[in-house]
Amino acid sequence: MVTNEVNQIVTEDLGHKDARMLDLAELDWHALTKFDYKNAPEFISRLTKEYLVPTEQFIFVVPEYNGSFPGILKLFIDLASIVNYNGLFMNSSVHLIGVSDGRTGNLRGLDQLSCILRHMGAKVIYKPMPISSIGKELVDGKLNLGLRKSLKNYLVNLRL
Numbered sequence: 001m002v003t004n005e006v007n008q009i010v011t012e013d014l015g016h017k018d019a020r021m022l023d024l025a026e027l028d029w030h031a032l033t034k035f036d037y038k039n040a041p042e043f044i045s046r047l048t049k050e051y052l053v054p055t056e057q058f059i060f061v062v063p064e065y066n067g068s069f070p071g072i073l074k075l076f077i078d079l080a081s082i083v084n085y086n087g088l089f090m091n092s093s094v095h096l097i098g099v100s101d102g103r104t105g106n107l108r109g110l111d112q113l114s115c116i117l118r119h120m121g122a123k124v125i126y127k128p129m130p131i132s133s134i135g136k137e138l139v140d141g142k143l144n145l146g147l148r149k150s151l152k153n154y155l156v157n158l159r160l
Contacts, residue, residue, distance in 0.1 A: 022051045024072055032075070040082040048083040057093045058122075059158075062113060064098065064106035069113050077116065090121035095158055096128040097151075105130020129154045 031041050040048070062069045081088055094117050098106030107130050114124045129151065131137070137147045 020051065022047065024070075024076055029072065032079075035079070037078070037082060040079045044076070044079045045083045048080040048088070052080055052089075053084050053087050055092065057095075058089070059095045059097065060113065061097045061099065062106055062109055064100035064102060064109055067108055069106070069109035073113070074116070077120075081120070085120070088120060089117055092122050094122045094124045096124070096126075097154075098128060098130045099134055100130070100132055101135050103132050105132040125158075 027047075028043070031043060035041055060073075062073065065071070077088075094114075096110045096114065098104075098110045100106040105128075107128065110128045110130070114126060117124050131147065131151075137144050139145075143151070
């Protein structure tokens with residue numbers, strides 16, 4: 001999956017030994033078939049405490065889904081906020097990378113996600129990296145050299 005390759009580049013090229021990736025596509029979402037908004041599932045509590053609460057800087061790699069961002073991301077944020085709303089994104093820095101097969105690199109979805117994160121107290125650094133027409137950017141299923149270079153330059157310029 002293309003988003004996974006972008007995630008890998010982001011994680012490897014940050015140059016921080018503490019950089020970690022949480023890929024929502026790899027989680028067992030079947031555990032969410034029965035839940036309420038009063039008690040987050042145990043695995044969400046664990047992930048929130050391990051990945052989100054101690055983190056001060058985030059990079060979201062967000063694929064476009066129906067003109068926005070995937071609903072599973074919103075659900076994850078909702079459930080994580082049950083565990084620790086005030087400490088979840090409060091005063092953290094957030095950078096956004098959008099991935100789309102369309103022309104805008106999911107800028108609309110990044111705008112919507114930005115609004116949610118700002119509401120939760122995050123400092124969204126709005127210098128997004130939209131990756132548009134991702135299908136045309138592939139060579140043998142991998143990101144072409146030009147896009148890889150652009151992504152690496154974006155990460156260097158974040159000054160994390």
